[in-house]
Amino acid sequence: NAGVTQTPKFRILKIGQSMTLQCTQDMNHNYMYWYRQDPGMGLKLIYYSVGAGITDKGEVPNGYNVSRSTTEDFPLRLELAAPSQTSVYFCAAQGEDSQPQHFGDGTRLSIL
Amino acid sequence: RKEVEQDPGPFNVPEGATVAFNCTYSNSASQSFFWYRQDCRKEPKLLMSVYSSGNEDGRFTAQLNRASQYISLLIRDSKLSDSATYLCVFLIKAAGNKLTFGGGTRVLVKP
Numbered sequence: 001n002a003g004v005t006q007t008p009k010f011r012i013l014k015i016g017q018s019m020t021l022q023c024t025q026d027m028n029h030n031y032m033y034w035y036r037q038d039p040g041m042g043l044k045l046i047y048y049s050v051g052a053g054i055t056d057k058g059e060v061p062n063g064y065n066v067s068r069s070t071t072e073d074f075p076l077r078l079e080l081a082a083p084s085q086t087s088v089y090f091c092a093a094q095g096e097d098s099q100p101q102h103f104g105d106g107t108r109l110s111i112l
Numbered sequence: 113r114k115e116v117e118q119d120p121g122p123f124n125v126p127e128g129a130t131v132a133f134n135c136t137y138s139n140s141a142s143q144s145f146f147w148y149r150q151d152c153r154k155e156p157k158l159l160m161s162v163y164s165s166g167n168e169d170g171r172f173t174a175q176l177n178r179a180s181q182y183i184s185l186l187i188r189d190s191k192l193s194d195s196a197t198y199l200c201v202f203l204i205k206a207a208g209n210k211l212t213f214g215g216g217t218r219v220l221v222k223p
Binding site for chain 2: 035043088104106
């Protein structure tokens with residue numbers, strides 16, 4: 001009963017490096033989301049997708065890219081890591097309209 | 113006015129006591145409301161949806177007041193395990209089903 005799976009759980013990057021945070025869900029949900037949460041703060045939406053092939057910007061998209069080639073996968077790409085991107089990243093999936101979102105365990109990313 | 117406002121707390125609650133807190137929202141187009149629970153360094157988890165008529169789930173009671181644009185959460189007979197941050201969340205269907213999260217109310221239940 002996996003739900004939403006994120007990998008890796010932890011990562012340390014150097015400034016300027018790139019990486020992809022993976023997110024996959026096995027619930028066949030159309031809607032998927034990426035959030036970041038800085039220490040002591042609320043969640044901020046980075047990007048979201050309402051279905052395969054469709055993505056849109058959230059509140060804080062700068063420095064990130066996403067793709068949604070399949071219903072299951074919604075990877076988040078950091079091209080040029082910056083210290084300001086140190087955060088915890090959560091992926092979430094949602095089924096029908098007005099239903100709650102289900103979150104992955106998160107990826108803790110530090111950029112030094 | 114912020115889209116959603118919560119008292120960050122912490123609410124220090126004796127074990128067995130009742131605690132209640134509100135969350136106000138500014139967008140009257142908000143259609144669905146939820147309370148999520150987030151433990152330290154963990155992902156948010158759905159605690160309960162909030163229905164217009166109010167709803168209860170065990171020791172937890174949620175209320176929605178559309179006229180005054182707030183939701184509330186009441187926890188009865190608090191347990192040590194209720195210590196967490198409680199996030200109010202609302203959804204606007206017309207905005208692509210995006211959820212808006214409050215910053216959370218921290219609750220600390222002490223023996």
